Amino acid sequence: MxxxxxxxxxxxxxxxxxxxxxxxxxxxxxxxxxxxxxxxxxxxxxxxxxxxxxxxxxxxxxxxxxxxxxxxxxxxxxxxxxxxxxxxxxxxxxxxxxxxxxxxxxxxxxxxxxxxxxxxxxxxxxxxxxxxxxxxxxxxxxxxxxxxxxxxxxxxxxxxxxxxxxxxxxxxxxxxxxxxxxxxxxxxxxxxxxxxxxxxxxxxxxxxTDGFDEHILTTYKHEIATVDGVKNVADIKARMLGNYVILEVTIHVDPHLTVVKSHEIADEVERLMKQHHNIAATHVHIEPERIP
CATH class of the missing domain: 1.20.1510.10 (Cation efflux protein transmembrane domain)
Incomplete structure (x- = not known):
């Protein structure tokens, strides 16, 4: 501080x-x-x-x-x-x-x-x-x-x-x-x-007006998709608050994972975005991957 x-x-x-x-x-x-x-x-x-x-x-x-x-x-x-x-x-x-x-x-x-x-x-x-x-x-x-x-x-x-x-x-x-x-x-x-x-x-x-560069969003999406345990990035959007980026992402994970393990994956996504792009807040919504 x-x-x-x-x-x-x-x-x-x-x-x-x-x-x-x-x-x-x-x-x-x-x-x-x-x-x-x-x-x-x-x-x-x-x-x-x-x-x-x-x-x-x-x-x-x-x-x-x-x-x-x-x-x-x-x-x-x-x-x-x-x-x-x-x-x-x-x-x-x-x-x-x-x-x-x-x-x-x-x-x-x-x-x-x-x-x-x-x-x-x-x-x-x-x-x-x-x-x-x-x-x-x-x-x-x-x-x-x-x-x-x-x-x-x-x-x-x-x-x-x-x-x-x-x-x-x-x-x-x-x-x-x-x-x-x-x-x-x-x-x-x-x-x-x-x-x-x-x-x-x-x-x-x-x-x-909450505009955001779609190419930067694509970069975020590709990086999040590489996180271990993320099956798919279903949705991603971001907006600026002053000089800070607020990121919202929906990811699919294995439906058989425990709540604790799913939470760990979400934490890893937040850490990745903070470390690579200095994103102030990443809100991760987790959904189970649909089994065909």
Whole structure:
């Protein structure tokens, strides 16, 4: 239990580092983007701002999900994390659409102003290196704590670094009189924000509607079928509660087995799923194999 709490604390530390980094970068980019006349840097700043919202929402969800079950929540509070992710997806999509609209407006604005100042490129380069550093830290932390949420956040950090590099390219193009390149990058960044929001929405909606990957279920079924004493896997289904898998399986066993022996087979199925796939709970229903 102590080790579990320590891992949770480490995962939350990684989330806090992400939030603080995003706050610093978002404020810097929004200010510098306005001063240096760079739509790309401003869009990148809004991208980081959307990351702040998403990270805070997920962090709150993780904290609520850690609460133990009570009389109103017999299965616990794990799905609070999914709900917070869904809220974050809607907020990210709204920001992404605003960035796209502003970028398109700048693209077709008559009499384009001067190219962005070099300060904008400097901020974008610093941001790229900062995000790569945070990505490296959280990727290692996610592996050590086995936190899927932190692993997903690390991947988002890597994409943010790539977005900042793209912003530098847009600013560089504007320096050689390709003034349309900077607002075009802003539109592309807005598109990336929307794409990320849509991915979060689809993944979260799938989990909240008890969707589960059928290929993974097939893997579970084949492994359970190899357990000594299991004659047949009659039915298997699973669902997600936060980051935890709840598995329900019906197996057929020899009808002449004692209750104790049947119970031992069920225990072995639970142990196998816990050891191989870290499944939090496996509910095994035993039925006698039909004799032809």
């Amino acid at each position: 102590v080790k579990y709490v320590e891992k949770k604390w480490e995962a939350e530390l990684g989330a806090w580092i992400s939030i603080i980094s995003y706050i610093i970068l978002a404020i810097s980019k929004l200010i510098v983007g306005s001063v240096a006349h760079s739509d790309g840097v401003k869009a990148d700043g809004w991208n980081n701002f959307s990351d702040i919202i998403a990270s805070v929402a997920i962090l709150i969800g993780i904290k609520i999900a850690k609460k133990p079950r009570d009389h109103n929540h017999p299965y616990g509070h794990s799905r609070a994390e999914n709900i917070s992710s869904l809220v974050a997806a809607f907020m990210m999509m709204s920001i992404g659409i605003d960035v796209i609209i502003e970028g398109i407006s700048s693209l077709f604005h008559s009499g384009a102003e001067s190219a962005p100042e070099p300060l904008a490129a400097f901020v974008a380069i610093v941001s790229a290196f900062a995000m790569l550093a945070v990505y490296s830290f959280n990727a290692r932390l996610a592996k050590r704590t086995n936190s899927q949420a932190l692993a997903a956040a690390a991947k988002d950090h890597l994409s943010d670094a790539l977005v900042s590099i793209g912003t530098v390219v847009g600013i560089a193009g504007a320096q050689v009189h390709l003034l349309w390149l900077d607002p075009l990058v802003a539109v592309l960044i807005g598109g990336m924000i929307c794409k990320t929001a849509w991915g979060v929405f689809m993944e979260t909606s799938h989990a909240l």
